[in-house]
Amino acid sequence: xxxxxxxxTQEFTQLxxxxxxxxxxxxxxxxxxxxxxxxVTVAPDQVVAAAQLxxxxxxxxxxxxxxxWLAQGQMxxxxxxxxxxxxxxxxxxxxVPRDDPKVPTISTIFPGANWHERETHxxxxxxxxxxxxxxxxxxxxxxxxxxxxxxDYKP
Amino acid sequence: MTATxxxxxxxxxxxxxxxxxxxxxxxxxxHPAAHGVLRILMEMDGEWITSAEPIVGYIxxxxxxxxxxxxxxxxxxxxxxxxxxxxxxxxxxxxxxxERAAKIEVPLRAEYIRVITAELQRISSHLVGWGAWIMDLGxxxxxxxAFDDREKILDLFEHICGARLTYCYHRFGGLCxxxxxxxxxxxxxxxxxxxxxxxxxxxxxxDNIIVRKRLEGIGIMDAEMCRxxxxxxxxxxxxxxxxxxxxxxxxxxxxxxDFEIPHYPQGDSMARYLVRMDEMEQSLRIIEQALDxxxxxxxxxxxxxxxxxxxxxxxxxxxAGRGRFMIRLVSDGKDTAYRLKLRTPCLSNLSPFAEAxxxxxxxxxxxxxxxxxxxxxxxxx
Numbered sequence: 001x002x003x004x005x006x007x008x009t010q011e012f013t014q015l016x017x018x019x020x021x022x023x024x025x026x027x028x029x030x031x032x033x034x035x036x037x038x039x040v041t042v043a044p045d046q047v048v049a050a051a052q053l054x055x056x057x058x059x060x061x062x063x064x065x066x067x068x069w070l071a072q073g074q075m076x077x078x079x080x081x082x083x084x085x086x087x088x089x090x091x092x093x094x095x096v097p098r099d100d101p102k103v104p105t106i107s108t109i110f111p112g113a114n115w116h117e118r119e120t121h122x123x124x125x126x127x128x129x130x131x132x133x134x135x136x137x138x139x140x141x142x143x144x145x146x147x148x149x150x151x152d153y154k155p
Numbered sequence: 156m157t158a159t160x161x162x163x164x165x166x167x168x169x170x171x172x173x174x175x176x177x178x179x180x181x182x183x184x185x186h187p188a189a190h191g192v193l194r195i196l197m198e199m200d201g202e203w204i205t206s207a208e209p210i211v212g213y214i215x216x217x218x219x220x221x222x223x224x225x226x227x228x229x230x231x232x233x234x235x236x237x238x239x240x241x242x243x244x245x246x247x248x249x250x251x252x253x254e255r256a257a258k259i260e261v262p263l264r265a266e267y268i269r270v271i272t273a274e275l276q277r278i279s280s281h282l283v284g285w286g287a288w289i290m291d292l293g294x295x296x297x298x299x300x301a302f303d304d305r306e307k308i309l310d311l312f313e314h315i316c317g318a319r320l321t322y323c324y325h326r327f328g329g330l331c332x333x334x335x336x337x338x339x340x341x342x343x344x345x346x347x348x349x350x351x352x353x354x355x356x357x358x359x360x361x362d363n364i365i366v367r368k369r370l371e372g373i374g375i376m377d378a379e380m381c382r383x384x385x386x387x388x389x390x391x392x393x394x395x396x397x398x399x400x401x402x403x404x405x406x407x408x409x410x411x412x413d414f415e416i417p418h419y420p421q422g423d424s425m426a427r428y429l430v431r432m433d434e435m436e437q438s439l440r441i442i443e444q445a446l447d448x449x450x451x452x453x454x455x456x457x458x459x460x461x462x463x464x465x466x467x468x469x470x471x472x473x474x475a476g477r478g479r480f481m482i483r484l485v486s487d488g489k490d491t492a493y494r495l496k497l498r499t500p501c502l503s504n505l506s507p508f509a510e511a512x513x514x515x516x517x518x519x520x521x522x523x524x525x526x527x528x529x530x531x532x533x534x535x536x
Contacts, residue, residue, distance in 0.1 A: 031404075035255065035470030035483075061385040063498035067485050080470070080483065080498070084382060084391060084398040089470070112384035115506045123219070139212035139535060148220050149494075 002086050003057040005037055012040045015049055036080075036089040043094065044103050047079065050092045051106040051113075054081050059090065061106075064116035066124035068098070070151040075101040075126055096126070105131040123149040177205055180517075184213050190287055191531030195508075202516045207509050211502075215535040222495030227253055227327070227462050230495070235321035237497060238533040240283050241476030242322050243276040250325040251406060252471035252482045256464040257327070259456055265329040266408045267449040271342060272312070272324060273407075273473075274438040274445075278349065279308040280476030281431045284528035288428075289360055291525045292369050297360050304352055311341050327462060329455030343446055346439050353435060361432060370425040374523030376511050377422045384507040388478020388500050389434070390527060393427035395420035400474035411448075412441050424526040431528070463490050477501055477528055501533040 009026055016025045027039045042050050062080035069076060079092040096103060105128040107114040117128040118138035125147040127134065137144045147153060183194035192213035198206045218237060222230050234249040235242035247269060254261060261269075286301030309319045315338050316324040316331060324331060360366055376386065378394040391398050397416040401409040417433030419426035464486040472481040478500030485494035504527050512520040 033255065033258075033469075034467070035252070035404075035472070058382065060382040062479070062481060063385075063483070063496065063503075065483060065494075065496040067494045078468075078483065078496075080481070082385070082403075082479070084378075084396050084403075087403050089404070091470075110383055110385070111510070112386075112503060112506050115502060137212070139215040141212075148217055149223070
């Protein structure tokens with residue numbers, strides 16, 4: 001059964017729940033303008049459930065990345081998903097406090113997430129709890145104890 | 156390591172119950188089969204691999220940081236240096252994401268030239284991958300033929316932009332140079348020439364019994380494995396799924412061309428080989444159609460002097476030589492990117508390797524590594 005945009009929107013709205021602070025947690029966006037079809041904001045403890053939902057619908061992991069919002073004191077983790085047979089792109093994002101950035105790993109659902117999470121840990125210092133191998137660094141030098149994409153990083 | 160374990164070998168047999176002696180084999184970081192600085196730690200049980208762990212990052216250059224600390228135009232040359240064998244596709248993706256964010260209309264002639272150069276690039280990229288891979292398998296002749304043909308493409312590129320490897324031919328809203336009759340005629344002549352050569356390659360290599368024995372039924376990466384790891388490009392198409400970004404998320408003017416997406420259901424190294432060979436044929440078809448329809452007109456849209464993108468985040472994906480290349484650009488309204496994520500195909504294509512090579516013998520695993528057509532700077536960025 002192939003997923004449709006309406007179905008995903010509905011299921012994600014159910015997953016995210018009635019969060020009053022984020023009225024537009026599940027957004028259908030214009031692909032031609034943004035390059036994704038669905039943009040979902042979830043709580044940090046919901047990323048695994050979101051990955052399971054997309055896994056059930058046959059999605060594949062595209063990439064995982066972070067964004068450092070220094071002014072807001074937050075770290076954002078963005079999960080990009082793609083589908084090989086249905087032309088749908090979904091972005092799932094979550095925000096964690098900048099001084100203690102921890103997100104549960106989704107490498108148990110998508111093994112491909114393993115390397116993307118290690119890379120995100122390298123660059124931003126975001127810790128993925130339950131990840132099988134958070135150190136040594138993935139792309140950075142073996143002894144690197146810095147996170148170069150943090151906005152307050154000084155070389 | 157001594158432990159009680161059961162290992163199912165690729166041949167079908169299994170050895171169980173007894174404690175076994177294994178040893179660690181370090182492949183790389185300087186190894187001819189890696190075609191770059193890739194290191195793989197393999198735990199071997201005799202000839203068989205019980206586990207493998209690729210170790211990457213030896214030529215990490217932090218392109219993503221460079222994308223954040225310089226203006227959009229200044230980052231443009233970097234994009235040719237991520238996958239140096241398919242530079243045109245990467246620059247295309249980068250100008251694409253900026254054009255998407257700034258809502259720049261690209262003139263039609265520029266779009267046609269972008270498609271022609273992208274498909275020429277795909278052929279040249281597959282030629283190197285093909286030649287180098289066959290060289291790994293022990294056949295030294297094909298790479299000489301492949302480089303001979305690639306030379307013709309590089310000459311055409313050199314004529315239009317002056318570079319033979321790191322082109323940086325695209326500009327936001329267009330291209331740096333228009334093409335002339337020399338390029339158009341040269342490309343037109345190249346199509347029938349390459350068709351003849353592809354036939355020769357088929358006779359020389361594809362039907363060769365040694366190649367068949369080394370590749371058929373070996374190195375299985377099925378569709379489900381590709382999905383869980385996010386492997387794309389010839390790897391997913393060799394697993395029977397016709398996924399191609401040119402069709403799935405049509406960019407540029409690819410929706411106007413008639414071409415097939417070659418795919419083979421076997422999922423073995425041979426399937427990935429055949430996908431690449433057929434793709435070159437399809438690229439020639441696209442080039443032919445584009446040459447017939449290429450319009451006149453300008454090649455560059457009018458742009459503001461200082462390019463600032465509206466705040467928000469934007470994605471743009473292209474089908475690069477080795478698979479899906481996606482850029483996620485986060486802008487905060489300034490003249491530099493707030494965050495620039497480069498999603499490269501080789502990283503995702505290599506990550507299932509550890510799972511796929513378990514239980515294989517070493518030479519088969521290296522043949523499979525060749526079938527992934529890795530470019531290491533593309534993994535390390």
